[in-house]
Amino acid sequence: MAMRDLGALLxxxxxxxxxxxxxxxxxxxxxALRTMMRIRMVEQHLAAKRRDGFIGGPVHLGVGQxxxxxxxxxxxxxxxxxxxxxxxxxxxLALGSSTHGLFAEVLGKDTGHSRGMGGxxxxxxxxxxxxxxxxxxxxxxxxxxxxxxxxxxxxxPAVAVAYFGDGAMEEGVVHESMNLAAVFxxxxxxxxxxxxFSSHMHISLRQPGNSVARFADAHGIACEVVDGNDLVTMSRxxxxxxxxxxxxxxxxxxxxxxxxxxxxxxxxxxxDVGVNRxxxxxxNWRRRxxxxxxxxxxxxxxxxxxxxxxxxxxxxxxxIDTAWEQAMSDPYPEAAALLERVYxxxxxx
Numbered sequence: 001m002a003m004r005d006l007g008a009l010l011x012x013x014x015x016x017x018x019x020x021x022x023x024x025x026x027x028x029x030x031x032a033l034r035t036m037m038r039i040r041m042v043e044q045h046l047a048a049k050r051r052d053g054f055i056g057g058p059v060h061l062g063v064g065q066x067x068x069x070x071x072x073x074x075x076x077x078x079x080x081x082x083x084x085x086x087x088x089x090x091x092x093l094a095l096g097s098s099t100h101g102l103f104a105e106v107l108g109k110d111t112g113h114s115r116g117m118g119g120x121x122x123x124x125x126x127x128x129x130x131x132x133x134x135x136x137x138x139x140x141x142x143x144x145x146x147x148x149x150x151x152x153x154x155x156x157p158a159v160a161v162a163y164f165g166d167g168a169m170e171e172g173v174v175h176e177s178m179n180l181a182a183v184f185x186x187x188x189x190x191x192x193x194x195x196x197f198s199s200h201m202h203i204s205l206r207q208p209g210n211s212v213a214r215f216a217d218a219h220g221i222a223c224e225v226v227d228g229n230d231l232v233t234m235s236r237x238x239x240x241x242x243x244x245x246x247x248x249x250x251x252x253x254x255x256x257x258x259x260x261x262x263x264x265x266x267x268x269x270x271x272d273v274g275v276n277r278x279x280x281x282x283x284n285w286r287r288r289x290x291x292x293x294x295x296x297x298x299x300x301x302x303x304x305x306x307x308x309x310x311x312x313x314x315x316x317x318x319x320i321d322t323a324w325e326q327a328m329s330d331p332y333p334e335a336a337a338l339l340e341r342v343y344x345x346x347x348x349x
Contacts, residue, residue, distance in 0.1 A: 004211035009227055009257040010196075012284035018296035019230050026303040029294065032074065032231055033304070034312060036066040036291050039090045041316050042099055045324065046089070046106060046120075047267035054328075055106055057119045060087040064229070064261040067290035068193050069094035071234025072161065072254070075242040076129060081147035081160040083140035084133030086121045087193075087260070091163050095128040099320060103327035110337075111330045117341050138164055138171035141190070145177040148188035148251075159187040159245045167198025169212045178219045178251070185250035189241055190216070192255045193228060199264045202275040216253035228256025229290040232297075259285040 008014050021029060043061045050059050073094035076082065084091040089102060097113070105112025106120050113123050121135040131147065134140055144162035151158040168174055169192065181188050192212055196203045203210055216223035222244060224237035234256060241252030261282065263270025271279050298304035333341070 003209045004214045004217070004225065006194075006210045006225070006257055009225075010210055012259070012281050012288065014288075015227055015229065016284075016287040017293065018300055019232050019293045021232055021294070021297040021301055021303070024232060026298070026301070028074070029231075029298055029303065032070050032235075033291065033294055033298070034316075035070050035073075035094055036231070036294070037312060038099070038316055038319075039066045039069070039093045040291060041313075041320055042093060042102065043089055045320050046103075047262065049324070051267040056108070057106070058265045059089075059106065059120045060265050061262045061267070062087045062090050062193075062260055064285065064289070065193055065195065065256075065258045066090055066094075067231040067234050067294075068191065068228045068256040068258055069163070071231050071256075072189070072191055072238040072242075074235050075239045076161065077158070078127065078129045079156070079158050080129045081144065081151065081158060082130050082163075083144040083147070083161065084123065084130070084163045085137070085140060085165065085168065086133065086135040087165070088123060088133035088163060089120070091133070092123050092125060092128075092130050095125070095130055097125045097128050097130060098323075100323040100326055101125065103324050104330050107327050107330075108332060109327055109330040110333045111327070115337070115341060116333045117337070138168040138174050140164075141168065141171075141174050142177045144190075145181050145186060145188055148181065148186035149184065151187055152184070157246050159189060159242055161189045161191060163191045163193065165198065166192060166194040166196065166203055166212050167201075167206070168192075169215060170198070170206060175215065175219075178215065178221060178253075181251040182219045182221050185248065187245040187248070188251045189238070189245055190221070190251065190253045191238075192253070194255050194257050195259045197260075197264070197274050197277070200270065200274040200277075202277075205275060211255060213253065213255045216255075221251050221253045222249070223253040223255070225255045226257070227288075228258035229288045229293065231290055231294045259288070261286060
């Protein structure tokens with residue numbers, strides 16, 4: 001079998017045009033656009049506050065990758081079980097989770113999603129189906145498979161989703177998890193946001209091929225490889241795989257080719273730190289902007305206009321500023337919480 005190759009998807013000078021939205025529901029697209037813009041503006045706000053010293057811990061930002069999480073989440077239910085990694089603000093917010101809860105958590109406040117104990121990389125919001133993110137590379141992939149096994153044993157229609165990056169494909173637990181999911185036909189979707197970099201190292205230095213979908217082929221798992229910056233294509237592929245998993249068809253694997261605009265961590269771009277991460281390449285990746293391409297596709301159909309875009313940006317800015325101000329004024333956990341929320345209480349005599 002020939003090794004998969006990303007071909008044109010690997011070329012940052014391509015796929016800059018408006019997205020084809022024919023046959024889509026205009027209202028659903030407007031909602032998706034709002035969600036993507038909310039995610040981006042929240043992360044840009046975090047970048048600025050981290051740069052200006054308001055945030056003590058690191059933030060791993062996925063600006064430019066918004067379509068992946070939103071495209072998948074369009075097909076998820078609150079009863080599904082979603083797991084993220086160290087760059088998971090988008091995965092959380094795409095499910096409808098609170099901006100204030102994220103801000104409060106990043107600031108270490110008692111009102112945060114993890115009660116101020118986790119920061120940017122340890123997020124949790126069970127109400128919307130987000131069961132956790134961790135900074136350990138591939139650390140939640142096996143947990144998602146376990147959640148899928150539980151759903152199968154409980155005879156529920158729930159599916160599990162594991163988000164991770166192309167670098168995590170080099171961890172053994174991912175392959176063990178995929179093997180188990182395939183053998184038991186578990187309702188789990190593996191979503192790889194292939195942004196071509198593991199921290200600062202380009203995929204060409206780490207793997208013999210540029211597409212990680214070959215591992216899905218090896219495990220006999222249904223697979224889709226798509227432009228991760230095309231919301232419509234992402235949604236179509238995710239819907240197909242989620243629906244199959246929900247109906248007992250077994251696991252799916254979705255490789256979304258995308259690129260983060262910031263560097264590995266915080267607000268810096270890390271230009272030329274990684275191989276092929278040049279100013280020219282990054283500028284071209286920015287032209288593959290999923291938000292602009294969707295809005296232009298909608299405008300071409302008469303479903304959107306620049307005035308609506310400006311009004312939405314203003315509305316989101318007010319929402320984000322209010323959430324930040326509230327989080328800044330929220331209390332920190334009491335000192336006793338440091339132990340009470342880390343260790344389970346001892347048995348009572």
